[in-house]
Amino acid sequence: MPTTHYRSCTLCEATCGVAIEVEGDQVVSIRGDDADPFSRGYICPKATALADLHYDPDRLRRPMLREGSNWREIPWDEAFDLTIERLRAVRDAYGIDAIATYQGNPTAHSLGLMLHGQLFLRRLGTRNASSATSIDQLPHMLAALMMFGDQLLMPVPDLDRTEHMIVLGGNPLVSNGSVMTAPNVKQRLKDMRARGGRLVVIDPRRTETAGVADRHLFIRPGTDAAFLLSFLHVLYAEGRVRLGRLADFTEGIEELGRIAARYPPEATAAATGIAPDDVREVARGFADAPRAVLYGRVGICTQELGGLAAWLCYAINVVTGHLDSPGGMMFTTPAIDIVPFARFLGYDGGHARWTSRVSKLPEFGGELPIVTLAEEIETPGPGQVRALITSAGNPVLSSPGGPRLEKLLPTLDFMVSVDPYLNETTRFAHLILPPTSPLERAHYDAALAAFSVRNVAKYSPPLFERGPDQRHDWEIYAELSARWMAPRGPLGAMATRALRSTLLGSTPETLLALGLRTGPHGLLKGSAGLSLDKLRASPHGIDLGALEPRLPGRLNTRGKRIHLVPATYVADLPRLDERLASWTAHGAGGGLVLVGRRHLRSNNSWLHNSFRMVKGKPRCTLLVNPRDAAARGITHGDKVRLASRTGAVVVPVEISDEMMPGVVSLPHGWGHGRPGTRTRVANAHAGVSANDITEPAFVDQLSGTAALTGVEVTIERVATEATQAAPVELLEQPAQPVEP
Numbered sequence: 001m002p003t004t005h006y007r008s009c010t011l012c013e014a015t016c017g018v019a020i021e022v023e024g025d026q027v028v029s030i031r032g033d034d035a036d037p038f039s040r041g042y043i044c045p046k047a048t049a050l051a052d053l054h055y056d057p058d059r060l061r062r063p064m065l066r067e068g069s070n071w072r073e074i075p076w077d078e079a080f081d082l083t084i085e086r087l088r089a090v091r092d093a094y095g096i097d098a099i100a101t102y103q104g105n106p107t108a109h110s111l112g113l114m115l116h117g118q119l120f121l122r123r124l125g126t127r128n129a130s131s132a133t134s135i136d137q138l139p140h141m142l143a144a145l146m147m148f149g150d151q152l153l154m155p156v157p158d159l160d161r162t163e164h165m166i167v168l169g170g171n172p173l174v175s176n177g178s179v180m181t182a183p184n185v186k187q188r189l190k191d192m193r194a195r196g197g198r199l200v201v202i203d204p205r206r207t208e209t210a211g212v213a214d215r216h217l218f219i220r221p222g223t224d225a226a227f228l229l230s231f232l233h234v235l236y237a238e239g240r241v242r243l244g245r246l247a248d249f250t251e252g253i254e255e256l257g258r259i260a261a262r263y264p265p266e267a268t269a270a271a272t273g274i275a276p277d278d279v280r281e282v283a284r285g286f287a288d289a290p291r292a293v294l295y296g297r298v299g300i301c302t303q304e305l306g307g308l309a310a311w312l313c314y315a316i317n318v319v320t321g322h323l324d325s326p327g328g329m330m331f332t333t334p335a336i337d338i339v340p341f342a343r344f345l346g347y348d349g350g351h352a353r354w355t356s357r358v359s360k361l362p363e364f365g366g367e368l369p370i371v372t373l374a375e376e377i378e379t380p381g382p383g384q385v386r387a388l389i390t391s392a393g394n395p396v397l398s399s400p401g402g403p404r405l406e407k408l409l410p411t412l413d414f415m416v417s418v419d420p421y422l423n424e425t426t427r428f429a430h431l432i433l434p435p436t437s438p439l440e441r442a443h444y445d446a447a448l449a450a451f452s453v454r455n456v457a458k459y460s461p462p463l464f465e466r467g468p469d470q471r472h473d474w475e476i477y478a479e480l481s482a483r484w485m486a487p488r489g490p491l492g493a494m495a496t497r498a499l500r501s502t503l504l505g506s507t508p509e510t511l512l513a514l515g516l517r518t519g520p521h522g523l524l525k526g527s528a529g530l531s532l533d534k535l536r537a538s539p540h541g542i543d544l545g546a547l548e549p550r551l552p553g554r555l556n557t558r559g560k561r562i563h564l565v566p567a568t569y570v571a572d573l574p575r576l577d578e579r580l581a582s583w584t585a586h587g588a589g590g591g592l593v594l595v596g597r598r599h600l601r602s603n604n605s606w607l608h609n610s611f612r613m614v615k616g617k618p619r620c621t622l623l624v625n626p627r628d629a630a631a632r633g634i635t636h637g638d639k640v641r642l643a644s645r646t647g648a649v650v651v652p653v654e655i656s657d658e659m660m661p662g663v664v665s666l667p668h669g670w671g672h673g674r675p676g677t678r679t680r681v682a683n684a685h686a687g688v689s690a691n692d693i694t695e696p697a698f699v700d701q702l703s704g705t706a707a708l709t710g711v712e713v714t715i716e717r718v719a720t721e722a723t724q725a726a727p728v729e730l731l732e733q734p735a736q737p738v739e740p
Helices: 046-054 076-094 107-111 113-122 137-150 185-194 224-237 244-247 253-260 264-271 276-288 306-319 339-344 370-377 402-411 473-485 494-504 506-518 523-528 532-536 573-586 627-633 680-684 720-724
Strands: 003-008 017-022 026-032 064-067 071-075 097-104 129-131 164-167 198-202 213-217 291-294 351-353 362-364 386-389 416-417 431-433 455-459 543-546 592-595 622-624 637-645 648-655 663-665 711-719
Touching: 003 627, 017 046, 026 046, 026 627, 076 097, 076 386, 076 416, 076 431, 076 473, 097 370, 113 339, 113 386, 113 473, 113 506, 129 370, 137 351, 164 276, 185 198, 198 276, 213 276, 224 253, 224 264, 224 276, 224 306, 224 573, 253 306, 264 276, 264 573, 291 306, 339 494, 370 402, 416 473, 431 573, 473 494, 506 532, 592 637, 622 627, 627 648
Parallel strands: 097 129, 097 386, 164 198, 164 291, 198 213, 386 416, 416 431, 592 663, 622 648
Antiparallel strands: 003 017, 017 026, 064 071, 064 431, 351 362, 455 543, 592 711, 622 663, 637 648, 637 711
């Protein structure tokens, strides 16, 4: 008889509840869990891919050792011994900074990687640590650190109570949130409209979210900081600065006004493409709404002035009194307080305490920007990277300058990857340590619950038992930690056994139980407090209530005060002034700039080996405005050579007036079909990688975040015959047919 198991989907930030019907060892169906108090039966198309990942014949299940161009399975003990031996050899010869680490964004979806993974990777001690943070939300984390005292104190929109929402550089109908855990955003926005609310979207593309908005304004990529300063100018000039109770613990109010006075809408319109009257209308509507929130997302982060833009988003919410207020931008009260928990795991808040060896880009939170990895491998000298650990990441496709990294990874003395696939990055590893699938391990959204639009908690036990030759991600890292920390010599084996017993005994569930009992909903609530046992008894999850005001108590700054104008941002304003003068003088100049985009059936590079996620019409296309296409003699369906200063790809065109003139859009995460990979479905639907043409040197100098938005590009039509032998390396690999 089939049985139904209730879990959370782990494939994006929405954490939707799913009901998985199982018969024997087979998944019969996956549907939304109607009893889940948070998602209420909603799922997006990605949820069905949970089964595809679990049964994928390309997924690795045992350690793989590369010997030349061939791979063979080896026992786990041999794999662990080899990993530690080779890492120690590099450390002993060249120092700990010769070992680099990279963590991909699936880390946030795995309790094991969030716990034992950090205890190993963050405590190695290398300064050459990096993660997907620096190609995503780092500017928000920097602003949280500078303004509120901790990099994890990122407030989120109180989506269920707001009456006026501005979305800048985000597309929550497709992303299902993003630093805003919110299943079924479409329904939540409908509910907002039903209570008389208003939605404004500002984006260089008329996105899916913009399609349901009351107002959409195009904005030139990279100019968000200029627009936001003009927004502030209107607030101050028209007496609409009203902090309410925030005024009692906010410093820098007058200084921000003096800064904003230099940027009237007339001074930024030529750069942003937004008319002064439109800036004033948007600012007035926001300031006058009793419950409003300004939400900026990845589009404002991944640009050359992303640090300033993220700071200004928070600042606008503060000066209008919409921070820490129902319906505004609020701080969560998660079941596990991740701020002290993160410090225990090695997350230490800090910025620019050191810089990268070559480009002198700043450290943040103990990590260097991912754009520094290639140059740190190729540049000789003390501290040169000679070994690499990748964990749940694919930087060849996800980080700028992928082809450069492809050429450098084979030069490493040693590379090990904790990953279930032989993909575009792990094909260069000497050793791959594959973890179990999401359905084979327990799950709790420790990271994502901290950014949820409603306080909820849900624990999911494993759906399937792991095989005897498999290891969970936390078991892999616990074993590596035990062997790494053990001393050499006669006592080494004994110490390893003792450490192994301790670390493997500290299961994710053990640490989860501790976090729940010591969290704000645990022991403080007495016998009614939350515990792991209570979560086990509530398979649909527990609703812990709406977001609530938490300031000033939640602040980690000295004196519990909001620092509205940190000196770090003031020092970066001359860079904005220089770019603003250039934009104003030259305008669009007839050239093109590139932005990315998301799709509901895609999540970076790691869902493309599911046939149901990639079937249908090709989604790796270049969106081009009709005017720009006509000027270049391009028609719908043509293939074009899309080129930047650093590379070129050939891609089919979709002509669409949803694009702002002068802007083209290519989705990220594609570019499969490269030699040496074993992802048959993805290779048959290869697409091209946007990061083959992004520029590692094009960054936000303040935060070190890669500027994936606003890359200058050219497009030209190519003949059909030319595309068959295009000078783009990845297009030369024939795709393998795959049965549905």
